[in-house]
Amino acid sequence: MNNTSDPIPISALEHYAYCPRQCALIHVERVWDENLYTMRGRDVHERVHDDSSHEAAGIRMERSLPVWCRRLNLTGKADLVEFCGDTPYPVEYKSGHRRRGVPETVQLCAQAICLEEMLGLAVGKGAIFWHGSRERQEIVFTEAMRRQVEEVSATVSDMLEKRMVPPPANDKRCEGCSLKESCLPSVVADKDRGRRAARELFEAKP
Amino acid sequence: MKQLLNTLYVMTQGAYLSLDHETVRVEVNGDLKLQVPLHHLGSIVTMGNVMISPFFLGKCADDGRAVVILDRNGRYKCRMVGKTNGNVLLRQAQYQAGQDDDHTTAIAAAMTAGKVKNARNVLLRSARESGDPEEERHLRKSADIQAEALFHLKSARDTDHVRGLEGEAAAAYFDVFTLMMKPAERDSLPMNGRNRRPPLDPVNALISFLYTLLLNDCISAVEGVGLDPQMGFLHVPRPGRPSLGLDLMEEFRAFMADRLAVTLINRKQITLEHFEPRPGGAVYLNEKGRKEVVAAWQKRKQEETEHPLLAEKTLIGLVPHLQARLLARHLRGDLESYVPYIHP
Ligand code: SF4
Numbered sequence: 378m379n380n381t382s383d384p385i386p387i388s389a390l391e392h393y394a395y396c397p398r399q400c401a402l403i404h405v406e407r408v409w410d411e412n413l414y415t416m417r418g419r420d421v422h423e424r425v426h427d428d429s430s431h432e433a434a435g436i437r438m439e440r441s442l443p444v445w446c447r448r449l450n451l452t453g454k455a456d457l458v459e460f461c462g463d464t465p466y467p468v469e470y471k472s473g474h475r476r477r478g479v480p481e482t483v484q485l486c487a488q489a490i491c492l493e494e495m496l497g498l499a500v501g502k503g504a505i506f507w508h509g510s511r512e513r514q515e516i517v518f519t520e521a522m523r524r525q526v527e528e529v530s531a532t533v534s535d536m537l538e539k540r541m542v543p544p545p546a547n548d549k550r551c552e553g554c555s556l557k558e559s560c561l562p563s564v565v566a567d568k569d570r571g572r573r574a575a576r577e578l579f580e581a582k583p
Numbered sequence: 584m585k586q587l588l589n590t591l592y593v594m595t596q597g598a599y600l601s602l603d604h605e606t607v608r609v610e611v612n613g614d615l616k617l618q619v620p621l622h623h624l625g626s627i628v629t630m631g632n633v634m635i636s637p638f639f640l641g642k643c644a645d646d647g648r649a650v651v652i653l654d655r656n657g658r659y660k661c662r663m664v665g666k667t668n669g670n671v672l673l674r675q676a677q678y679q680a681g682q683d684d685d686h687t688t689a690i691a692a693a694m695t696a697g698k699v700k701n702a703r704n705v706l707l708r709s710a711r712e713s714g715d716p717e718e719e720r721h722l723r724k725s726a727d728i729q730a731e732a733l734f735h736l737k738s739a740r741d742t743d744h745v746r747g748l749e750g751e752a753a754a755a756y757f758d759v760f761t762l763m764m765k766p767a768e769r770d771s772l773p774m775n776g777r778n779r780r781p782p783l784d785p786v787n788a789l790i791s792f793l794y795t796l797l798l799n800d801c802i803s804a805v806e807g808v809g810l811d812p813q814m815g816f817l818h819v820p821r822p823g824r825p826s827l828g829l830d831l832m833e834e835f836r837a838f839m840a841d842r843l844a845v846t847l848i849n850r851k852q853i854t855l856e857h858f859e860p861r862p863g864g865a866v867y868l869n870e871k872g873r874k875e876v877v878a879a880w881q882k883r884k885q886e887e888t889e890h891p892l893l894a895e896k897t898l899i900g901l902v903p904h905l906q907a908r909l910l911a912r913h914l915r916g917d918l919e920s921y922v923p924y925i926h927p
Contacts, residue, residue: 558908571919571922579737
């Protein structure tokens with residue numbers, strides 16, 4: 378069986394950068410929890426994701442644009458790419474409020490790398506739009522960011538191929554994670570707790 | 584904690600369910616009886632002659648909301664779900680565990696221990712509340728038999744051994760079941776052990792109906808995490824039988840169904856007038872009785888509890904879902920053993 382040629386969804390890079398186990402739960406195990414958080418996230422995406430092109434104030438807007446990169450074996454859709462002249466400018470929509478996050482920039486930079494390969498143009502900047510606080514944050518793609526995309530792509534590719542599910546982070550990240558219910562980070566991380574409960578199960582307290 | 588999505592139970596004969604934007608309309612003879620937003624609705628359960636529009640069914644499939652069809656007595660007919668949220672790796676692990684005798688025995692023993700321990704707790708609670716020393720003694724004796732079964736389960740040889748221990752413990756439990764009811768209620772609703780298919784007395788009819796509600800919730804929980812409801816460990820897989828759903832419900836029977844039945848009877852919320860005897864001796868809840876029980880069931884699921892293993896507060900109605908997840912994580916190798924829920 379050879380699934381190395383399956384392209385990696387760009388969203389998986391973002392998930393991996395947030396928490397490797399989250400990435401595995403979604404892309405290896407295909408767990409997806411419908412809680413309010415994800416439902417709200419989906420609403421935002423449904424609005425931007427009706428594929429269309431239109432032009433406003435000299436800027437061409439491509440919504441839900443398929444993007445890919447053969448070199449890194451990536452595939453995905455960019456929420457929005459603005460073309461000012463020829464230069465593409467990817468914009469990623471996020472529900473919630475502005476955070477200082479590496480995961481979002483990895484995802485956005487991956488889109489930029491895809492656009493560069495597809496169009497043969499340099500893509501130097503992009504933006505993240507935070508739906509909750511209606512803020513737009515410009516991101517300049519640095520060399521370090523690009524290297525990170527390459528590294529994460531290689532690691533995720535390996536993880537998907539081997540169908541690995543790493544142990545939970547079980548830290549502050551879990552509070553904001555929509556997969557907490559499926560992941561069960563605290564019990565899975567705390568082996569002793571499970572062992573104790575398994576032992577006590579067969580004891581009848583008076 | 585995740586919210587408990589509601590279940591809409593439609594029991595009125597001749598009702599018609601249709602989609603109206605993001606809501607479901609329930610009409611009876613052309614009159615609008617109810618209109619509820621779909622947002623917090625996790626599943627729809629219909630009993631008997633209830634019609635559903637294809638648009639509404641399609642919407643439920645898209646949203647991953649299950650539609651369960653039961654006959655008028657609550658017997659399971661079918662369950663419609665949308666695209667499988669297929670976790671094929673999980674199912675592979677489930678089948679592998681099912682092929683491995685030691686692993687199957689370990690899971691079956693843990694599930695049975697959960698059942699027996701929860702039954703014991705219900706018996707002990709009734710013993711404490713009993714005003715009659717003789718009856719208290721009987722209840723405690725039955726609790727001791729549960730404790731003994733628990734002890735033997737720890738070193739059960741194989742699944743047949745587990746099933747044997749389960750059978751003995753269950754018999755001792757139902758021997759004293761009526762002692763949990765108040766004496767006056769025992770006289771008006773006599774019961775002679777456990778019988779089913781069909782139930783032959785009102786108490787059995789009530790318990791059977793509650794078990795059906797519980798089983799539906801357990802099948803939903805199992806399917807919700809991507810497990811195959813037909814591939815059980817304690818219950819032998821048999822075509823058409825929701826063996827894993829039956830497995831999972833074992834640990835919940837005593838405190839969710841039996842204890843609720845006793846409470847409804849002792850509070851006179853359910854009395855003889857809620858039952859319908861059929862020629863030949865079968866007994867079922869009538870429509871009024873079913874409505875009363877479903878309302879009590881929904882209320883019970885909204886009660887808060889503390890999950891001992893997760894050390895988190897949760898709602899009783901969510902516990903089957905949490906347990907299905909623990910089982911899934913165990914099968915995927917994240918947890919060394921499956922630990923059932925023990926009700927505090
Ligand atoms: S709950 Fe925590 S460990 Fe689990 S996937 Fe989310 S962030 Fe990672």
